[in-house]
Amino acid sequence: MAEPIIELRDIRKTYRMGDMESHVLQGISLSIHPGEYVCMMGPSGCGKSTMLNVLGCLDQPTSGQYFLGGLDVSKLNDDDLSQARCRNLGFIFQSYNLIQQLSVIENIQLPLYYKGVPESESRAIAENLAEQVGLSHRLYHKPNELSGGQQQRVAIARALSNDPLVILADEATGNLDSKSGNEILNIFDELNRAGKTMVFVTHDERMVQRCSRVIRLQDGLLDRDEPGARFAAASSSVAITDDSLLPTQDVC
């Protein structure tokens, strides 16, 4: 098997509030390989977001080692973590988190701006991605002029712009109605087919049906780690037609 993209060794995260200590992650070890589509599940408060923050280099673990693309990031300083984020990671959030004063195209370009990609190059990349998520005709709109599904598609394009090793998402479909949620899920499927590695925190059963691996956390520990539904029931009708993979063209 290929080198893992993500490798966690006994990751622990402890929050201290005065005398109180809360052990949110209590020793998690796992590997994620290229092309995996991982859903992270578990009851509220079990540490999913904390885990994702560690994976996303937004937060440092209290102890343990985290290798991202072969490099130990658990000891990096703030600047190097920023660099790790803008080179290797793509983020998708539940509430889209687009920057309101920037247009669609500028939002998509933002990671490239911090990566230092020249404007002309970054613009070409962003236009191409906007087209892939079906938003070529909305390049100069502000986020608040778009529907929730459209905003999340901008966020996906933004997460892809720096060609990251892993795309991380926390409840990416949580704010969407089922129709736009489906559109987003279709895009994820297509991305995964194109070889993208994705780690998503979710409660969405539809996503569980489509992913390749489900990790369940319980009280800061790895509870279960099993193949996704499409592998568990390989014969069942998870087969997806090519049409449904394409992002539906926006009509509004």
Added chain:
Amino acid sequence: MFAKNPYLHLLISPQHLWRSMSLGAKSLWLHKLRSLLTALGVVFGVASVVAMLAIGEGASHEAQEQIRKLGSQNIILESVKPTDSSGPVGQSRSFVIEYGLNSKDIKQILQTIPGISIVVPSRIISEVLWVEEKNLEGSIIGALTIYPQMRNRTLIAGRFFNDLEQDNRSPVCVINQSAASRLFPLSTPTGKTIRVRGTYYRVIGVIEDEGQRATTESVSQGGGKSGGSGSLAQMIIPFATLMDNFGDTFFRFRSGSFDAEKVEFHEAIIRVGKVEDVVSRAEAVKHLLGRNHPREDYRVTVPIELLRQAERTKRIFSIVLGSIAAISLLVGGIGIMNIMLASVTERTREIGIRRALGAKQSDIVLQFLIETVLLAGAGGVLGVIMGLGIPLAISHFAGVTTVIKAWAPALAFSVSVFTGIAFGIYPAMRAAKMNPVEALRHE
């Protein structure tokens, strides 16, 4: 992979900076009214500094110019009618009041005080000047040929009288600009004649108006030396001609009663050889005159002392102005800092997003700093425009001289940019120091 840091050169690359600036301008533009109100403190601070500098510079320029015209090597003596001379004093029981500088003073000064090259006395009397039916109250100055050099007064047309004319007691005159413009409003004065007490004087030249002794406390006899075009009309004739035609006693009606004054010299200009000697020689002259004239019917003006006084005044003015400028920019800066801190809190989530997408702390600092500097710089530009407009308007409507030195707006603008940096750094640091995870959770 993370070893080398590609940001260092990007931070200072013009393209990156330009993009950061246009993004910063966009955020400011998003809150137009707030940005404008925030910048107003700096606008008014800079405007007041530029305007006050221009007005102050203009005032001191005018004063210094006038003093310089009096001649930095000169000591100017004037006869002053003593205040207690309304009634007969001491030996003088006649109705003719005798006072002022005389040839004895001049002789003593030349003989006893070293380093004095020349003393040029002149007589000044008030008379009515006639050109055909037009007439004008003015003063007639009896002077020597050296008068223009001594008083730093340049001829605008024609020439000054020469030694020959002086020796011949010729009836020629040189008039000042304000006399020329009022007596000959439509024609060239040179070659025309002016009549005074039945004698005709040929105009041979026009001299510029006198530098006003604005800093001397009172006004010399002969009347109002008001500013600008209101300068007193003057007619300068050879000293000997004046003595011939008007004698040494001057009669006039004053509030119904007949009044006569006898003054030998109304004015005398002493030229000191070296500038650095002027002050000490002036002391000696004062001492000498003090002995000769217990009634204090004279006045000594030392232009170089006035100049130094004016320079001191200007320095004090600059200090006061500097303090006002500093305070107003401080207030402006605090205003900016206040709004930027509010803006940082308001944009916590945005900061979190940017950090998640790879912005380093220095990127966030740069972003907020660029915004404050843009704000302060725009305020500075507006302030400079306003500050240049105010003195221009004042010059135009109030006729006051204002001088805009090129460095003044440049300095005010740089200080406003510096204010932006100084007061922007703290909010920017605060934004950058935020924990990305908490910033992202912020509502």
